[in-house]
Amino acid sequence: MLKGADIVLKCLRAEGVELVFGYPGGAIMPLYDALEGSGVRHILTRHEQGAVFAAEGYARVTGEVGVAMATSGPGATNLVTGIADAKMDSVPLVCITGQVRSALIGTDAFQETDVFGVTLSLTKWSRLVRTIDEIPDAIAEGFYWARSGRPGPVVIDIPTDLLKAKKEFSGPVKFTPHARPADGKADGAFTDTGLTEKIVALLQQSSKPVALVGAGAKLSGAIPELRRLLDDLNIPTFATVHGLGAVPPQAPYYLGMVGMHGTRAANMALHETDLLMVFGARLDDRVTGDPTRFAPHAKIVHFEIDPAQLDRVRPCELPVIGSLADTMPAFQAALRRHSLPDFSEWRAVACGDERAELDPRGLAQPTIRFLDELFSRLPQASVVVADVGQHQMWAAQRYRSSSPRGFITSGGLGAMGFALPAAVGVQLAKPETCVLCVSGDGGFQMNIQELATVHRLGLPVKMVIIDNKYLGMVRQWQQLFYQRNYAETDLSDNPDFVEIAKAYKIHSFRLNEDAMREFPVSSETGDQIDRFLRSPEPELLVFDCAPEANVFPMVPAGAALSEMLLEEEPSQ
Amino acid sequence: MQSFHIRYRNTQGTLMRILNAASRRALDLPSVQAEPAGHDHQVTLALEVNQKQVGQLYREWYSIADVIKVSSGAAQAAEWAAAHPPAGVAIEESRAAAGA
Numbered sequence: 001m002l003k004g005a006d007i008v009l010k011c012l013r014a015e016g017v018e019l020v021f022g023y024p025g026g027a028i029m030p031l032y033d034a035l036e037g038s039g040v041r042h043i044l045t046r047h048e049q050g051a052v053f054a055a056e057g058y059a060r061v062t063g064e065v066g067v068a069m070a071t072s073g074p075g076a077t078n079l080v081t082g083i084a085d086a087k088m089d090s091v092p093l094v095c096i097t098g099q100v101r102s103a104l105i106g107t108d109a110f111q112e113t114d115v116f117g118v119t120l121s122l123t124k125w126s127r128l129v130r131t132i133d134e135i136p137d138a139i140a141e142g143f144y145w146a147r148s149g150r151p152g153p154v155v156i157d158i159p160t161d162l163l164k165a166k167k168e169f170s171g172p173v174k175f176t177p178h179a180r181p182a183d184g185k186a187d188g189a190f191t192d193t194g195l196t197e198k199i200v201a202l203l204q205q206s207s208k209p210v211a212l213v214g215a216g217a218k219l220s221g222a223i224p225e226l227r228r229l230l231d232d233l234n235i236p237t238f239a240t241v242h243g244l245g246a247v248p249p250q251a252p253y254y255l256g257m258v259g260m261h262g263t264r265a266a267n268m269a270l271h272e273t274d275l276l277m278v279f280g281a282r283l284d285d286r287v288t289g290d291p292t293r294f295a296p297h298a299k300i301v302h303f304e305i306d307p308a309q310l311d312r313v314r315p316c317e318l319p320v321i322g323s324l325a326d327t328m329p330a331f332q333a334a335l336r337r338h339s340l341p342d343f344s345e346w347r348a349v350a351c352g353d354e355r356a357e358l359d360p361r362g363l364a365q366p367t368i369r370f371l372d373e374l375f376s377r378l379p380q381a382s383v384v385v386a387d388v389g390q391h392q393m394w395a396a397q398r399y400r401s402s403s404p405r406g407f408i409t410s411g412g413l414g415a416m417g418f419a420l421p422a423a424v425g426v427q428l429a430k431p432e433t434c435v436l437c438v439s440g441d442g443g444f445q446m447n448i449q450e451l452a453t454v455h456r457l458g459l460p461v462k463m464v465i466i467d468n469k470y471l472g473m474v475r476q477w478q479q480l481f482y483q484r485n486y487a488e489t490d491l492s493d494n495p496d497f498v499e500i501a502k503a504y505k506i507h508s509f510r511l512n513e514d515a516m517r518e519f520p521v522s523s524e525t526g527d528q529i530d531r532f533l534r535s536p537e538p539e540l541l542v543f544d545c546a547p548e549a550n551v552f553p554m555v556p557a558g559a560a561l562s563e564m565l566l567e568e569e570p571s572q
Numbered sequence: 573m574q575s576f577h578i579r580y581r582n583t584q585g586t587l588m589r590i591l592n593a594a595s596r597r598a599l600d601l602p603s604v605q606a607e608p609a610g611h612d613h614q615v616t617l618a619l620e621v622n623q624k625q626v627g628q629l630y631r632e633w634y635s636i637a638d639v640i641k642v643s644s645g646a647a648q649a650a651e652w653a654a655a656h657p658p659a660g661v662a663i664e665e666s667r668a669a670a671g672a
Contacts (some may be wrong), residue, residue, distance in 0.1 A: 116584070116585065120589060120592060121589070124637065126584070126585060308628075308635040309631075
């Protein structure tokens with residue numbers, strides 16, 4: 001006979017889980033009581049949101065399912081932002097929540113929340129377990145849905161009495177999904193050579209084709225296939241923020257990030273193209289700008305695993321439904337049976353120096369220089385975890401690695417406070433890897449308590465705060481679109497982050513942006529950055545940034561990609 | 573007003589997820605009828621939707637784990653039978669709007 005809690009842990013082990021992130025409380029106590037000797041290592045964070053973001057960091061860098069645990073009521077509701085984040089960014093995540101005992105459900109008992117209902121629209125699948133017998137099935141099915149198709153979050157809510165109850169346990173089970181009539185239809189659509197031939201025909205009719213790479217490229221695990229295909233296509237190519245690293249930045253056809261803060265070259269090419277080939281991207285509003293003026297001359301071929309993402313912004317001519325791991329090789333095989341037109345003239349325009357020179361990103365902005373210095377000194381295969389705001393976009397613009405899972409951020413939801421706990425999860429998954437956490441002063445304070453987790457575990461996370469003493473991105477919008485009415489974005493009374501780090505026994509120092517006005521930076525500054533990155537201990541670097549530094553290029557909300565601002569208007 | 577028929581396994585939350593696809597778009601639900609249908613269940617919804625929403629709803633319903641089949645009224649019968657879910661807005665219409 002085993003307790004329900006023991007069954008949960010045995011089922012987690014059967015799913016390959018070695019690490020869970022969580023925070024204990026009343027209803028989940030039986031599960032914590034059973035942890036010792038279970039083979040499942042628990043990482044105590046200092047807030048449930050820290051736990052769920054850490055689980056996400058673990059999942060994003062490994063591609064495996066991240067697991068977070070919390071108690072009922074406030075413990076469960078504190079997971080909600082992370083669950084929403086995982087839904088938006090296709091992160092495989094299983095959240096196990098304790099619930100009040102079965103007899104109290106629906107009575108507004110102490111710490112009772114309908115977490116099943118609260119998370120219904122944010123999860124791919126969820127289950128409120130009703131009997132101890134359901135536990136193995138719930139965990140097997142939950143992990144199946146978290147991993148399958150477009151990955152996403154799952155919630156399994158278990159009443160505390162079921163965690164304490166006992167039953168004979170015959171072992172973990174496997175879940176086999178029911179077949180659906182249209183599943184085969186969608187798969188069959190692409191194996192039909194007629195479709196691949198149609199795509200080739202569109203390419204042959206095109207004079208300005210482009211490729212857009214999104215997160216699906218990484219999630220499919222088909223990076224080598226993608227790179228071979230792009231080499232064959234040899235057309236101007238750009239990436240979403242989650243597609244960064246999928247395409248080697250040195251590829252001659254690569255134009256960098258596209259969208260609201262994308263490069264001028266990428267946005268112009270996307271505006272001018274007559275054939276847009278999308279590989280695993282949702283085409284959300286940060287990528288498209290005004291949807292009615294998005295790629296206005298283009299036909300769209302959309303390779304996508306989740307049919308729910310098709311035609312959201314613009315109808316596509318040819319949807320290709322399925323994992324890129326399956327669809328790209330089939331397309332490439334078709335491509336090699338034909339010859340394509342010579343796109344060199346278009347490539348020369350789209351990838352030419354003229355557009356690059358007009359791109360102001362490389363100008364002497366000290367924060368950009370600082371990030372360039374940091375990134376250029378990072379060891380091979382490092383992972384950059386960015387929070388949300390101006391620093392995130394600067395980091396995304398300056399990121400130059402070809403490591404597919406090397407740039408991690410909350411892209412879809414844009415959840416401030418993500419980076420520090422996510423970096424904890426990344427570092428635990430990759431203990432030998434240099435993990436660089438880049439935050440702003442606003443976001444860092446949203447989960448600053450996780451400094452305690454970093455210290456407790458001795459994780460050598462390298463934390464950077466770009467401190468402009470503002471909620472910088474909001475302030476930038478206020479400056480540009482709200483007549484400089486800086487309503488409630490002033491953070492000039494920030495605490496001294498160096499002193500705060502010291503209180504957590506973490507070494508910390510400050511670097512002034514004046515250090516970046518020299519080019520190249522002084523050897524003293526360079527050595528300081530090198531020591532920071534190579535320290536075997538956790539480190540915090542506070543970089544004092546100009547309060548009113550802005551991120552450019554910028555496509556104003558509601559504008560077309562071709563209407564990007566390259567700098568502040570002289571009158572402003 | 574258009575009617576939609578969604579066949580689903582009656583597991584926890586599936587009907588709520590189906591309805592949520594409408595409510596998150598602030599669509600009124602003047603008529604909802606759910607009932608057993610053989611081994612499964614079927615819900616019929618009447619919704620006031622535009623063509624773009626039709627395609628979005630179809631695909632969102634179909635992405636729900638225990639939804640088996642989605643079908644619609646006679647007006648779009650041909651589209652619903654196609655491998656590619658209904659696109660809603662016509663390509664040319666969209667391009668014309670973009671050029672305007």
